[in-house]
Amino acid sequence: MLSLLSGHAYLGALRLYQCFPLLMPVLLFKNAPHGRFSPSNKQKPARWYERLTVDGTSSWIIMELVSPIALLSMYLASPTSKSHQLPTIIHPSTLLVGLWVMHYFNRAIVSPLRTPSRSPSHILIPLAAAAFNLLNGSLNGSWLSSGVVKPDGWNSLGFWASIGLFISGWIGNVVHDEVLLNIRKESKGGGQDGKPKYGIPHGYFYRFVS
Template sequence: MNVVSQYWLKTTTYNTAVGIYATLPFIMAPALLFVNAPYGRFAGKFGIDCSLSGKWGWFIMEFVSPVMFATSVIIARPTWTPFQIILTSAWLIHYINRSIIYPLRATSMAPLHVLAFVCSIAFNMFNGYTNGMWVARHSQSIYEYKFWAGMSLWVMGLVSNIYHDTLLFKLRKKTMTGKKRYAIPHGGLFEYVSCPNYFSETMEWMGFAIATAYSVPAYIFVAATVSNLFPRAIRTHEWYKNEFKNYPKSRKAVIPYIY
């Protein structure tokens, strides 16, 4: 265990992980612009059908991030300043919701292709490790306007994310009792964009990065979130327009009025 801890804490280990992590947005964005990530409405449309249970697969791959983050913080032994407590709490709250509460609330979840599962686990390992190590090793005053501006944006993103997930869950229950599998979502930011949950999650991690002020892993996470979710939002937006001839023309894909 001591050997693992020593390797975990090495500066070279951290720097190598950040270097690899920083390349991922440059790989993800172009790849996902041409290929649909095989989960959700695009599940089973990627070559050989090799899928896992949607709920269990989602739980496992998402739970990797808080485990890696918490392990990094525990091994690094921070002094637990208010700055570190708030950022650690924000990270764990988001991922407890995403990995445990979200699949429990979902009426159903489409099968998860093993490729998406493996890639997500790899991403979450780098994501949780690098951000956990940064938070454990850095601290600053929470009485800076940037910190609270960032955390306010994070809270708005979290609340918006949960709210729009709830709208989708309710819509899914209705479609399961009807003849159609999908329907046009309405309410909240759905009146302006096709994927407000993606927009909300981007808000969360942008706010988190602003609150840190200068965390490289946090800003890489913002870039990775955009690289992952925005191409999928474009594909989802196009899918809605093709699926529903009466789909609102004023809606954008992910950013209200803009994109």
């Protein structure tokens, strides 16, 4: 376990992680098969491979839980630490881990369970997301336990500025999630054809993109 993301393995995983943004241009030409573009929402009959769908809510919970589990596993294992010693509870890096877990508790548990319903997703969506979250959580957990974050980080203005930035972003995420949640509640039951009904979010920062 300790050697899982140490040395060259860590760097290799990091290089792979850095390649994920290269996939973004694909979405300009191909819709991801979930939500509004779920194969189950198509008017024409789905092909056999388009029928490989899973429940939207449960698949979301599972794929998002991968990230905090991977982060905590690597943080506790400390594979990139020379001493392989876990930082103490009263340590800046432990606070960062706590914030990460707090974010994903809301993202993976609270938010989906409060959502009335989610359209089925193609199996590729949770598999791809789980792969990304595995890398994301593992790399960050390894880095946070490596000793890069020093015990005297509490005295750094940059550290607290970063904490403030994270908290403000997290609050913004929760607030904007509420907008989407209200849209889902209003559209519960779908349209006349029984298909899910989708709306465009407005207000707050949505006004810049809606």
